[in-house]
Amino acid sequence: MEIRLDYGIAQLIKHNEELCGDSVEVIRTDRASIIVVSDGMGSGVKANILSRLTVKTAGTMLKMGGDIDEVIDTLAHTLPVCKVRNLAYSTFTIGHIRDDGRAYLVEFDNPTIFVGHNNKIVKPHQVSRKIGEKNINEYFLKMQDNDWLVIVSDGVLHAGIGNIMNMGWGWDRVAKHLEETYSPLKSASQWAEETKQLCYNLYGEKPGDDATVVVVKARKPRHVSMLVGPPQSKEDDYEVVNKLMDGTGTKIVCGGTTGNIVGRVLGRQVNVDLSSNCDNIPPIGILPGINLVTEGAVTLVYALEYIKYGTKLTELKTRKDGASRLAAALIEADDIHLIIGTASNPSLQDVQVPAIYTYKQHVIRDLVYTLKQSGKNVTEEYY
Secondary structure, eight states: OOEEEEEEEEEOOTTTOOOOOOOOOOOOOOSEEEEEEESSSSSHHHHHHHHHHHHHHHHHHTTTTOOOHHHHHHHHHSSOOOOTTTSEEEEEEEEEEETSSSEEEEEEOOOOOOEETTTTOOOOOOOEETTTTTEEEEEEEETTEEEEEEEEEEEHHHTTTTTTTTSSSSHHHHHHHHHHHHOTTOOOOHHHHHHHHHHHTTTSOOOOOOEEEEEEEOOOOOOEEESOOOOOOSSHHHHHHHHHHHHHHHEEOOOOHHHHHHHHHTTTOOOGGGGGGSSOOOOOOEEEEEEEESSSSSHHHHHHHHHTTTOOOOHTOOOOHHHHHHHHHHHHHHEEEEOOOOOGGGGGTTTOGGGGGSHHHHHHHHHHHHHHHHHEEEEEEEE
């Protein structure tokens, strides 16, 4: 079964420090995802540099096809060891998760990974071995819908020491917290943020160490089929509409003229939803069989800006306007198929939008690039 991953990353910086000594790198390859979490020894600038070096080195090597033995050997020869405590200057956890669900996890001196299904912690088979001078733990899993992983740095386990809990939060208590707070409706980002906030409270709002929570939730792929703009030739109207309706997942239409074409081909009336009206963004349309119908030019520009500048999904979902709904649908999607009409639209030249968006194709090209950069699988057809 194909899976996709929902990520959530939340971090605390040690009290009175400017930089977090933990680093996280998430890399998307053609058919897999790579997650690297590193904890630099100590805190502040030095720890940040060492952990960043670790995640960048490991992530780049794995993306280029290197195996874990090569990665660890390289790190062993790159990162120093503290002569006083005989400890590595940086620890790490690496996850390599394929789209077919096969997952390989390896950890070096980081807390044991939390692995769960629904609201229960599971204990995967662990293999311990030595690579060079480093003792590592490896796990081989087959992930499916509603499986999850939580990777934490030791700052999470130590929360509460000398304050609320004498021995700190600890692995078992964190595991219980994860079981009690799991919800299939909760995003990975929400879950990570909740866990970080509790950690912050246990520290008495003055974290004694850097703390990182990385949540990875497996789920079924989310598909979007999207028709943007009318085709250059009217003879293609029926073909583009049929392709849209034959597509999988959420169906979206962008453009007033395009919406009317879809309505005409399907023999259905397009109605305007005035409750979705916004100061700068035209209202959406309602068309049976289509999940979202928006105006074209202005809506696309605003949706693109929301995605590019990282507007939170939770915030977008509270809004009713077309651009927010479009941005939310694209952010949630994994596989996006765009059916793009190339007929010119003079309306773009009359609207007060940035100069780069004078033509529709500029907007679409920027949108495709932005979505691909964020790890989406985007395919395009032009008419």
